[in-house]
Amino acid sequence: MADGSTILIVLESHEGTLRNTAFESFAAGRELAEATGGELVALAIGSGISDAAGELGSYGADRVLVADAPELSAITVDGYSAVIDKAIEQVSPGVILTAGTTAGRDVLSFLAGRHELAHLPDCTQLRVDGSELLARRPVYGNKMMTEVRSSLDKCVLATLHTGAFKAPEPDSSKSAPVESLDVSFADGDIRVTITGLESSAGQAADLTSADIVVIGGRGLGSEENYKLVQDLAEALGGAAGATRAVTDLGWRPHYEQVGQTGQKIAPKLYLGVGVSGAVQHTVGMVGSENITAINRDSAAPIFKMADFGLVGDLEEIVPKLIERIKAKKGS
Amino acid sequence: MKIVVLVKEVPDPNALRLDPRTGQLQPGTPTVANEYDLYGMEAAVALREAGHEAEIVVATLGSGRDPVNRCLAMGADRAVAIDDSSLTDGDSLATSKVLAAFLKDEGFDLLFLGQESSDSATGDIGPRLAAMLDLPVVSNLIGCDFDGSKLTLKREIEDGHQTLEVTPPAILCALSGLPDPRSPSLKGIMASRKKQTDVKTGSDIGVDAAPESIVSWGDLFIEEQESQGTIVESEDVDEAVDQFVAFLEEKRLI
Known part of the structure; x- marks a missing residue:
């Protein structure tokens, strides 16, 4: 299906665990998929996350893609954007959503630059309005709101305001087919070298x-x-x-x-x-x-x-x- | 080494008032340099002060000159103002196309800009430019060291402080965890008056027609979340404190 009705949600992970905030995209993604009549495809990215990704059908995905590679253990713009590009080739989404984390925003802004697409950041509400995607978002340091819109003729990227959408409870009676994305990285594909993390936890x-x-x-x-x-x-x-x-x-x-x-x-x-x-x-x-x-x-x-x-x-x-x-x- | 710093003029975040009739900011809202951009400027000057020979070029898109003048007084060597009214109201796609055209022309080893601007706050420009110029981008920057060949950077992310290395050319998005921007000294201000600001139009940088915007903005509004709670605004502090204590007791919190 390449009619742009597919909604792709990207789930990020840190050190082998899908982030809690990632699950909030299921709520927003499901609503959009109902409106477009398309599939909700979940893309899980990380290292050692294949088991967790197998459960994503229970959160409402129609189809699950997994990119599991050691280079994806930590989040990098180069690593994640290469994976999402593969998924774009495979499912031709009309909308790509992810949680508005520091990484989620970097990666979708970067992809928006690479493909000259719209990116609606920090959305607190999101809906299909005719032939457009309409989002409400805070501006001016959260002192004011505005509504931004972009045509769905081309793929639209959106990052979600943390906490604005409620992650669904998993329903174990639901499942979805899981496919592995074939990803491999050569030296130099990821142009930054992460050397440490002073954890605050x-x-x-x-x-x-x-x-x-x-x-x-x-x-x-x-x-x-x-x-x-x-x-x-x-x-x-x-x-x-x-x-x-x-x-x-x-x-x-x-x-x-x-x-x-x-x-x-x-x-x-x-x-x-x-x-x-x-x-x-x-x-x-x-x-x-x-x-x-x-x-x-x-x-x-x-x-x-x-x-x-x-x-x-x-x-x-x-x-x-x-x-x-x-x-x-x-x- | 050549360092370019991007700085944007924004409505003063401390003087924002909505004009409900127009759905825009009140006319005459004062403007300032975007705060995060100035942290990028400071980081650029600090690299030079650490002994790395560098030309620092500050650039802005828009008609305001105060932000570049401030950066010249902080230590930038020269300024570029892309001042073309047909190019200033674009969305982040159109804006990044204009800036990418300028940056290709100008060239740089390091590009600093703020993590986001305080007005539209998309955080889009740094990563978009990185994709368009095919360079690595490091966002949420709070620390920056250079050993002459590679940068050792510190970022603030959800999990704590991440350290990483990258080799220039690269794009760095500054956060306020970096050292505070210096106040321009009198000497710096005097010196800045002799520095050059090149004013460029779109055609000077090879942008003949304004790039198309694909995101449109509606009016500004204030979301009326009616407060569910009790807000006490009382002259009588003792009485107000009593009410707070009563609330805590009612909720069994003390």
């Missing part, structure tokens, strides 16, 4: 396992004020972390960062102190059970998602809050 075990997490953002105003975050976390019996703005400023180590390129947390209580709620941060904490925030700016996006929010001066509020919590706990 182990060092932040406290943060990712805690029931209560207090996060400090740029609104703290100074490195000294991070003490307020630590004291508040201690009073609540939880862990303390930071946004990327704070780790970039060097106030806190990188492994304490919560967000797209940091830790993913889903505690019972999230409390953001001086956190504005930029998307790069909120994708790392959106699964929290109760979201609360203290911020001077009542227009901060974090209040839109907060279950409870205090607008005001954190230097004034936090010490009083610590005092009251200590008093409650002591009583």
